[in-house]
Amino acid sequence: MDKENILVVEDDVDINNLIKLTLEKCDYKITQAFSGSEAALRIDMDTFNMILLDLMLPGVSGEQLIQNIRDKVDAPIMVISAKSALEDKVNLLNSGADDYITKPFQCEELIARVNSHLRRNRKVQMQVNDKEYKSYRFKDLTLEEESREVMLKERNISLTSHEFEILRILIKNPDKVYSREFLYEEVWKNGYYGEDNSVNVHISNIRKKIKEVVADEEYIKTVWGIGFKMNKN
Template sequence: MKKILIVEDDTSINHLLKEALTKEGYACDQAFSGTEAGMLLQMNSYALVLLDLMLPGIPGEEVLEQIRKSGTTPVIVLTAKNELQEKVDVLTGGADDYITKPFEIKEVLARVQVQLRHLSRAPEQAVLSHKALTLDRNTFLASISGTELPRITKQEFAILELLLKHPKQVFSKEDIFEYAWEEPYMGETKTLDVHISNIRKKIKTLTDEDYIETVWGIGYRLKP
């Protein structure tokens, strides 16, 4: 299930968007300020972000900048600003689309579908790498400086794959579990923690460098 972050300080609009998107089969997180959005973006990964610009706390433009620094997540801006130059500035600043308020919910849903369709068509890299660590998604091999990691499992490979696809992003345990096991996360963390520990041990057989960093209270990320 694709997860969408709704960043909108108007409570009624935020709830309206969540209700409509949920009916279409999307999972949704809600943020009512730029500060709250920034925290959620650090803890979770999203298929798409609906972003208002005029927010309390961190302005929407700064939230957009934060998203672009950490990856290529599609962003649709929702705003009452209607001047041409403002639209141009937002699009050149990293937004993928722009919808002016007031809007019809059908238009929002259609534009969300278009962005996600573009995302699904984007070709994925066959080889992912970070420092000396390389993952070959065609051969299902992980290696350090050309030497294969010993007996890597499907879930261990998937965990590394997710981290290498988004090297600057912090992932919650829920996000990692659902990506690697392809099933709903039920709150139990021991299984994931054991797999992370096993990955670290296997990497340590080939190098003293750490590749997975624990972000306390949130989850894990690739160590810079």
């Protein structure tokens, strides 16, 4: 079995090396990056099971990096930062991070958190591998679970990972109204804090991509005060 690959993004060489040595003892493969720009390149070049990153990075900040990669990468993202304010933690979790640990940290806690996230990911992957994939159709829109393709009037619609998951939930039960809280918790796997705008932004992006193919038809309906559903009208 191949070792799980973890990307460590930290510009402090000593801290980066400490994390590397600590996690290598747990039999993980560690890839190091010392700037946000280098991390972005490595993410495009390789596949990672988890990403650990600092916020104060040269080139591209940790906050920017999370926003840039969240729709490309489903792997857990854990922030390791000296910022300890609750507002900072909430904002980062809302923007796409999965966990947050403050500096200075204990190596034992770091290992426990990494193990927990990767153990959960293994279970999810096993469920994905075991499940039967289906094809869903709504009007002229078709969604294929296995290939993760979305077609509209025989044209491919390129969706990000989160956009695909939102549309998959909606199209599976087109008569059901889904709240923003439910969609957020299902897609981002985080607790909902009540002020996150991610669902609205992703719904808007899906609508724009659909309108590029069929400009005169609304596929996703907003049910004011509740959430979203597929539009049968």
